[in-house]
Amino acid sequence: MPASLANETSGRGLSRRGLLLGSGLAGVGAALGLAGCTPRQAAFPALGTAPLPVPPLAPSRLSGNRRSFLLTAGTGESRLIAGRPEVVTPTMGYNGASLGPTLRARQGELVRVEVRNDLAETTTLHWHGMHLPAAMDGGPHTPIAAGRTRTAEWQLRQPAATLWYHPHPHGQTEAQVLNGLAGLFIVDDDASLRSGLPSEYGVDDLPLILQDRFLDATGRIVRVEGDNALGTIGGTLLANGVSGTHVEVTAALLRLRLLNGCSGRFLDLRFADGRPFTLVGTDGGLLGDPVELDRLLLSPGERAEILVRFRPGDRTVLRTERPQLPGTAVGGADLTPGDFVEFRAAGSLRPSAPWRLPTERRTVPSAAQAARTRSFELRMPFINGRPMDLNRIDAVVRLGDTEVWEVTSSDVMAHNFHVHDVQFRVLDIDGAAPPAELAGWKDTVPVLPGQRLRLIMRFEDYADDRVPYMVHCHLLRHEDAGMMGQFLVTADG
Ligand SMILES: [Cu+2]
Missing domain, CATH: 2.60.40.420 (Cupredoxins -  blue copper proteins)
Known part of the structure; x- marks a missing residue:
């Protein structure tokens, strides 16, 4: 339903007339008495200034x-x-x-x-x-x-x-x-x-909090009610809180720490010129081996660390394409592609130092070690047919145990699955090994319609008979609607 003027007019050559048209339409929407319905989005161009x-x-x-x-x-x-x-x-x-x-x-x-x-x-x-x-x-x-x-x-x-x-x-x-x-x-x-990875914060080691916002004609942030299957999706794309910015790149190798901080938007991240990048870390830390990619799907809450190479004078843009979510009903969600931030490489760049990913020290648990398997069926707005209840414990895990959590979606909506306290590994997705970007330590993974994921995790160090941890879909609208459960970790399970 939203007119998503911000998307349609996000080109750099936007005219003054375009701006006036955008605000004019917003005024019409208000005059037509659309209160209670989705307000029209403001036309805010990404100027890159x-x-x-x-x-x-x-x-x-x-x-x-x-x-x-x-x-x-x-x-x-x-x-x-x-x-x-x-x-x-x-x-x-x-x-x-x-x-x-x-x-x-x-x-x-x-x-x-x-x-x-x-x-x-x-x-x-x-x-x-x-x-x-x-x-x-x-x-x-x-x-x-x-x-x-x-x-x-x-x-x-x-x-x-x-x-x-x-x-x-x-x-x-x-x-x-x-x-x-x-x-x-x-x-x-x-x-x-000691890895040699770029590490000068804000210079060649750059955090990027990627978010979308639905802004009304006055620039207010709108939490869109009941509009689509993903929650609030906005046409204004923010990097570190601002839309339409650029980075002056001064090093030949840039480390980006990416966070999908959106409420419900899955990001299909790429560079506008298609340049490859190297995935070196996921939610729970650095990978054992680097992975060469030219696109990366991140669902809300997921992180990734990537290395990007630049030549002097390079210009490119980090953007999201329309994510491919097979079989997924997104309702009215407007997933129009858009730009997050532009990179402008200087005329001379600090050369990159040799780097090497540290040897993995964590023991990867195997399914044979699992004390038990639990099932989590996702169907909006429930997990295992029940909505979140602060007074109900859904699972009690014994401290020190390794468990397999089998997550299935019998829904037509896209979800993901986030477990507090632990970092887990994905054993398989629909019986097949996970893709490289989901094969490291994770705390949040996408779960698309009809999928069955098996996760393995070990619960260590902390037991509490009273205070539970949460397990939930990290699409914030789904989480708020009750797609969440509670588990205790106790000394005797
Ligand atoms: Cu969900």
Whole structure:
């Protein structure tokens, strides 16, 4: 139903008339009394006039082995459209108007994060991809009321990885994430720091939080109600919170840490000139072997680390094509392709250093070790026929056990599957080995209609008889609608 003017008019040569037409149509929509229906999207061209913002590294205090951070969730005003300073959008952010700083810490450190809630509503803060005690996980059982503070503390017991943080209040996650609450958490370890991979943050090691927004004619963020099968899909594509930016590339080899931070949009990422890139990491950390790709599907919540080579003077654009989701009903979702960010290589580039992926130290569990197999059937808005209930435990896992989780979709909608606390491996998809981009450590995987995935994971270190971890679809509308379950990890299962 949305007219998606932003998509139709996103070309660089957009005329003044195009802009007027866009806002004029929006006015007509309002005059026709479409309130309660989907508002018309604003026509905001991607002008490419501003440099890509890079989330700052969060300051931290190191005392012995403990690294302490402070995050304050609050509201502000943001300029989401490069070159359109007059468009001011009310947003939410951590330690700023939108998104949040990048937290960075080393394997083995004790991390302590004081989370202050200056919003006018309850929130939580979940550490997506993190292996940590359930009581520190920031799920819906650990709300932070308006004006209150909650401190999470845990030891980093996992290898280098690009993780992220976002709110997880039951039923309100999509609204808060759309408003801007999200940030990255980079875990380092000795091996990753010695790997020779590009590592100068913001220069040749660049985080890219990729999101879409549905903006109304005044630039306000809209959470689209009941419009399609994926949740809110918008025609404005943001990289690190801003649409229409560019990167001045100064190195011949660029490491991009990609996060699909969208509510419901699957991204089929490619470079406009078709250049290949090297996948070196997925959700749970670096791969054993690099994988050469020229496109990458990322569903909401998934991350990837890629290396991209540039020659002096190169220009290209990171964009999403229309994702191929076989057999999937997307309803009215407008998945029109679009640009995230342009790369402009300088006339001379710092040459790349030799790099090598660290030897994998984690033991990959085998199905023969599994204590049991559990089944999860996805059918909107249920898992195994039941909606999320904060007072019901759906599974109790014994600490130390390896389990196979068999995830099937009997739905016509696209979903994905995210498990808190663990990083898992995909054993197979419909009986076949997973593609290379899903063969590393993962915490979130796409589950398309009719698919059957077998995941294997081991539950270590943390048991709690009372506080559960969550398992859910990471399409935020689906999660909010109840496509979520709860599992306990206990000493005796
Ligand atoms: Cu879903």
